[in-house]
Amino acid sequence: MPYYDFYCEQCDKELEINLPIAKRNDIIKCEQCQNTLTKKVSLITIGYDNFALTGKKPDEGFRDKLREMKRNIPRNTINVD
Numbered sequence: 001m002p003y004y005d006f007y008c009e010q011c012d013k014e015l016e017i018n019l020p021i022a023k024r025n026d027i028i029k030c031e032q033c034q035n036t037l038t039k040k041v042s043l044i045t046i047g048y049d050n051f052a053l054t055g056k057k058p059d060e061g062f063r064d065k066l067r068e069m070k071r072n073i074p075r076n077t078i079n080v081d
């Protein structure tokens with residue numbers, strides 16, 4: 001199960017939360033102030049998600065993810081190779 005980094009603006013605190021992949025887009029609230037936490041999207045998280053979904057090695061999966069993003073957003077500037 002992957003860890004996700006969240007940030008609470010109110011407490012100025014970073015939290016690492018263990019979240020099932022199915023819940024990774026759920027809204028998570030701070031235990032202390034009930035503020036909605038901001039998810040810090042990292043490249044490692046994207047790689048892990050893809051690995052978990054496809055069974056590919058993280059590197060390979062991550063490159064596929066970049067290609068997918070490039071396809072979905074034709075004008076972006078992500079350089080895969």
Ligand SMILES: [Zn+2]
Binds near residue numbers: 011
């Ligand atoms: Zn808080």
